[in-house]
Amino acid sequence: MENIMLPEPHQILDVVKETQAEYTFRVAYDKPTQYNQFFQLSIPKVGEAPISVSGKGNGYLEFTMRKVGRLTEGVFGLDKGDTLFMRGPYGNSFPVADFEGKDLVVICGGTGMSPVKTVLTHFMDHPEISKSVHFIVGFKDINSVLFTDALKTFSEQPKFRTTYCLDNSEAPGFHKGFVTQYIKNVPFADFDDYNVAIVGPPMMMGFSAQECLKNGADPKKIWVSFERRMSCAVGKCGHCKINDTYVCLDGPVFNYTKAAHLFD
Amino acid sequence: MSPSEVQTLNQNRLHFYQLLARVYQHELSQSMIQQLVHVTFPKQTGSAEMDRGYGLLERYFVNHQIAAIEEDLACDYAKVFLAAGETKGNAAFPYESVYTSDEKLVMQQAWADVRAIYGLEKLALDTEMADIKEDHIAVELKFMAYLCEKNNLEAQQTFLKTHLLDWIVDFCEDIRKYSHTDFYRGIADLTVGFLKRDAALIETLQTAAQAPATSFTMANSDFDALIQQWQQHYHVFAPAFVNGRSNQHRPLVRFQEINQVSDIVYDRQSDFSAKEIYYPIMQTMFYFTEHEVKESRLKDDKDYLIFMHPCDINALRRTDTVFMKNGGLTDSYYKRLRDKVKIVMMECTQSCENCFCVSMNSNRSDHYDMAVRFDQHQMNVNVKDPSFLADFQAAQTSDFQPQFISENQATVTLPEINSREELDLAGHLDYWQTFNERCIGCGGCNTVCPTCTCFDTLDVTYDESGKQGERRRVWSSCMLDTFTQTAGGNRARKTPGDNMRFKTLHKVYDYKQRFGEENMCVGCGRCVMRCPKDISFSDTINGFTAAFAQAKQEQAVK
Ligand SMILES: Cc1cc2nc3c(=O)[nH]c(=O)nc-3n(C[C@H](O)[C@H](O)[C@H](O)COP(=O)(O)OP(=O)(O)OC[C@H]3O[C@@H](n4cnc5c(N)ncnc54)[C@H](O)[C@@H]3O)c2cc1C
Ligand code: SF4
Ligand code: SF4
Ligand code: FES
Numbered sequence: 001m002e003n004i005m006l007p008e009p010h011q012i013l014d015v016v017k018e019t020q021a022e023y024t025f026r027v028a029y030d031k032p033t034q035y036n037q038f039f040q041l042s043i044p045k046v047g048e049a050p051i052s053v054s055g056k057g058n059g060y061l062e063f064t065m066r067k068v069g070r071l072t073e074g075v076f077g078l079d080k081g082d083t084l085f086m087r088g089p090y091g092n093s094f095p096v097a098d099f100e101g102k103d104l105v106v107i108c109g110g111t112g113m114s115p116v117k118t119v120l121t122h123f124m125d126h127p128e129i130s131k132s133v134h135f136i137v138g139f140k141d142i143n144s145v146l147f148t149d150a151l152k153t154f155s156e157q158p159k160f161r162t163t164y165c166l167d168n169s170e171a172p173g174f175h176k177g178f179v180t181q182y183i184k185n186v187p188f189a190d191f192d193d194y195n196v197a198i199v200g201p202p203m204m205m206g207f208s209a210q211e212c213l214k215n216g217a218d219p220k221k222i223w224v225s226f227e228r229r230m231s232c233a234v235g236k237c238g239h240c241k242i243n244d245t246y247v248c249l250d251g252p253v254f255n256y257t258k259a260a261h262l263f264d
Numbered sequence: 265m266s267p268s269e270v271q272t273l274n275q276n277r278l279h280f281y282q283l284l285a286r287v288y289q290h291e292l293s294q295s296m297i298q299q300l301v302h303v304t305f306p307k308q309t310g311s312a313e314m315d316r317g318y319g320l321l322e323r324y325f326v327n328h329q330i331a332a333i334e335e336d337l338a339c340d341y342a343k344v345f346l347a348a349g350e351t352k353g354n355a356a357f358p359y360e361s362v363y364t365s366d367e368k369l370v371m372q373q374a375w376a377d378v379r380a381i382y383g384l385e386k387l388a389l390d391t392e393m394a395d396i397k398e399d400h401i402a403v404e405l406k407f408m409a410y411l412c413e414k415n416n417l418e419a420q421q422t423f424l425k426t427h428l429l430d431w432i433v434d435f436c437e438d439i440r441k442y443s444h445t446d447f448y449r450g451i452a453d454l455t456v457g458f459l460k461r462d463a464a465l466i467e468t469l470q471t472a473a474q475a476p477a478t479s480f481t482m483a484n485s486d487f488d489a490l491i492q493q494w495q496q497h498y499h500v501f502a503p504a505f506v507n508g509r510s511n512q513h514r515p516l517v518r519f520q521e522i523n524q525v526s527d528i529v530y531d532r533q534s535d536f537s538a539k540e541i542y543y544p545i546m547q548t549m550f551y552f553t554e555h556e557v558k559e560s561r562l563k564d565d566k567d568y569l570i571f572m573h574p575c576d577i578n579a580l581r582r583t584d585t586v587f588m589k590n591g592g593l594t595d596s597y598y599k600r601l602r603d604k605v606k607i608v609m610m611e612c613t614q615s616c617e618n619c620f621c622v623s624m625n626s627n628r629s630d631h632y633d634m635a636v637r638f639d640q641h642q643m644n645v646n647v648k649d650p651s652f653l654a655d656f657q658a659a660q661t662s663d664f665q666p667q668f669i670s671e672n673q674a675t676v677t678l679p680e681i682n683s684r685e686e687l688d689l690a691g692h693l694d695y696w697q698t699f700n701e702r703c704i705g706c707g708g709c710n711t712v713c714p715t716c717t718c719f720d721t722l723d724v725t726y727d728e729s730g731k732q733g734e735r736r737r738v739w740s741s742c743m744l745d746t747f748t749q750t751a752g753g754n755r756a757r758k759t760p761g762d763n764m765r766f767k768t769l770h771k772v773y774d775y776k777q778r779f780g781e782e783n784m785c786v787g788c789g790r791c792v793m794r795c796p797k798d799i800s801f802s803d804t805i806n807g808f809t810a811a812f813a814q815a816k817q818e819q820a821v822k
Binding site for chain 1: 549550552553554555556557559586587590591593594595596597598599684687688691692717718719720721722723725731733735737740742747748749750751752754756757762766769770773774775777778
């Protein structure tokens with residue numbers, strides 16, 4: 001029978017250094033994936049961790065990883081031509097089909113940008129199905145900025161309103177402060193129909209959602225993506241469970257009306 | 265049907281045939297009347313005709329003075345069955361020939377047939393029956409009683425179908441027509457109803473008789489021989505003493521491979537559950553080199569025969585749900601062992617001190633391949649899986665059916681959480697934080713729980729270069745403070761109280777909420793025995809339910 005825990009080897013096609021601590025790995029892969037889905041990446045002898053798809057193209061997927069622990073460190077030791085083991089894709093995705101023809105607000109922090117990057121790229125490549133994209137992203141400091149090229153391209157799109165910020169410093173093209181401070185600039189009142197996607201550390205997501213509500217956003221139109229400790233990603237190990245919900249199976253994306261009621 | 269049930273049933277049938285035969289053979293005697301007057305006739309027999317018959321009999325005895333009955337019935341008997349005072353034809357002549365021959369005469373083909381049948385059995389009419397013929401209803405009914413006694417189901421079915429049922433319906437129709445008493449009309453209904461029901465019953469008995477006996481009794485020494493025989497194909501596991509002491513300073517009981525009945529500790533709860541057999545504490549998932557992975561294999565082909573109590577059998581369904589149903593995904597490491605498990609249910613003779621299985625509805629189970637009762641020097645066995653029947657060919661059959669306990673010393677009341685808002689309230693009670701000082705987060709409670717399924721994965725390398733090794737999975741525990749920890753040290757649940765709330769809701773609310781049928785906890789009481797800080801899970805549930813009820817009340821007041 002099928003072994004859902006068995007990873008498969010995939011070749012690393014390219015490695016891009018985003019920052020000192022964040023690398024993007026391009027990996028050979030030719031099956032379909034949805035927006036914001038994730039894979040369990042593993043290196044034998046080190047372990048396994050959930051990592052979102054940050055980009056995709058013909059015959060490849062991209063993963064952007066922050067070096068934080070054993071596995072991510074191990075991956076950083078790999079190079080073009082090496083083998084990365086993966087299983088997936090897992091999890092649900094943002095309801096991107098529902099986002100079409102409406103205004104879209106994307107708020108994210110740090111590596112939280114990776115899972116929504118494919119969504120942003122989709123609307124950039126298809127301006128005809130987009131009304132507007134309000135994109136707010138925050139990084140710790142200028143050295144932590146990810147996807148510099150993509151940020152630049154997004155800012156040049158006629159339908160995109162971009163706000164880039166750094167926690168405690170200023171830099172060309174970047175405001176100072178947290179993303180929450182810039183949510184008030186989103187003209188929720190002018191929107192006919194819209195969606196809000198929020199991805200980042202738990203605190204940042206909570207405060208951002210609160211701020212959206214304060215500015216008149218409808219909780220039913222807010223989507224958040226949860227990050228939980230995961231060992232299996234297939235509903236067996238129990239690590240990601242919150243109340244009766246398994247984040248790996250039922251998420252990681254939740255509508256705010258559900259997310260607001262989940263408690264750890 | 266157990267053998268004793270079959271035996272009782274046969275006795276009852278035999279008596280009923282004899283009784284009916286007597287009623288038709290002569291007028292009722294005074295002593296029979298005396299007895300009948302005091303009978304409470306059955307109701308709702310399952311046969312509408314019998315119900316009606318009994319109803320008529322009852323009405324007859326209620327409406328008649330005892331003194332008048334004998335004569336009244338004798339008079340009716342003579343009129344209905346002997347055609348006394350009637351012109352020919354206006355009676356129910358009690359002979360099969362009359363009802364099956366075109367000329368409506370006695371001593372025709374049917375009479376010859378039944379005589380031949382009785383002849384085969386070397387039977388002849390008693391002298392007291394000299395005045396009637398062999399195809400008289402009373403003789404045919406008596407013959408049925410005789411066949412019942414001989415327990416020959418096939419002969420009974422044939423005789424009933426080819427003879428009695430061939431004419432009795434018309435005959436009884438005539439009784440109803442010509443009798444003026446509720447008594448004989450009632451007897452007519454009873455006769456038809458009974459014979460029809462009996463035909464169906466014989467069929468059931470025939471099927472039951474074809475099914476081999478399933479319960480047996482055997483000496484422990486014989487059962488030991490069976491265990492040894494099973495060991496060729498099975499790892500035979502049961503709770504047994506191992507070195508070490510429990511928190512209560514008792515010898516530890518854990519599931520072990522056993523060799524004989526005397527190894528099995530069946531009369532107290534084991535410290536560890538059977539879970540570790542089909543979901544090992546640590547198991548290798550796959551081996552890897554730098555470029556490939558290879559799935560692990562089981563160490564041998566043997567199946568597992570596990571002696572377990574109903575709580576653990578019920579727990580098995582919970583772990584099945586998580587590993588084989590959740591998310592529609594099946595965990596092959598679990599399934600490959602689980603498929604090998606055969607269950608020998610050990611009857612619980614008494615509730616252990618900490619068990620609260622009755623409150624959790626898991627004191628019973630019929631999900632087993634065999635069930636056993638330990639009885640000093642002998643074993644009682646009920647076999648459900650037919651593949652084991654061959655092992656009991658030489659054993660003495662018995663009536664054994666496993667019994668279940670229906671009461672525990674410990675009981676729990678589960679909280680009634682009816683909405684998302686109430687769940688919020690339940691999850692944020694101050695009550696939970698009272699565990700911060702008590703629980704040390706050792707995870708012992710999860711380790712002994714038959715329904716806990718959580719695990720971590722762990723990579724192990726064999727050499728310095730780390731190029732070869734294996735990935736294992738190891739039980740984890742939601743009570744450990746690192747269970748929800750992510751890189752950078754952030755923890756979703758931060759205090760022992762948070763963890764206790766999570767575990768408790770998981771066991772008595774979340775799981776049921778997600779999967780519907782039942783709560784996760786089976787009330788086996790092991791975590792209660794295990795806790796080094798004397799935190800009783802049944803007390804925890806009860807404390808939660810009380811605190812929650814109070815909070816609900818306070819909210820209602822506000
Ligand atoms: C759905 C999802 C998508 C993610 N996408 C990305 C991404 O695109 N880029 C990125 O840099 N990070 C992402 N993360 C976070 C990433 O999984 C962790 O940073 C990573 O697991 C750390 O692993 P480590 O072995 O390097 O750290 P260690 O601290 O050594 O972790 C040991 C183990 O703990 C578990 N663990 C630790 N932190 C996390 C965590 N935050 N989430 C889940 N499990 C954890 C893993 O099982 C890991 O093997 C995502 C997490 C989730 C749940
Ligand atoms: S929670 Fe305790 S009582 Fe309930 S099944 Fe687990 S070990 Fe048994
Ligand atoms: S409840 Fe008891 S057994 Fe469970 S983690 Fe806390 S101290 Fe350990
Ligand atoms: S990650 Fe294992 S259950 Fe969700």
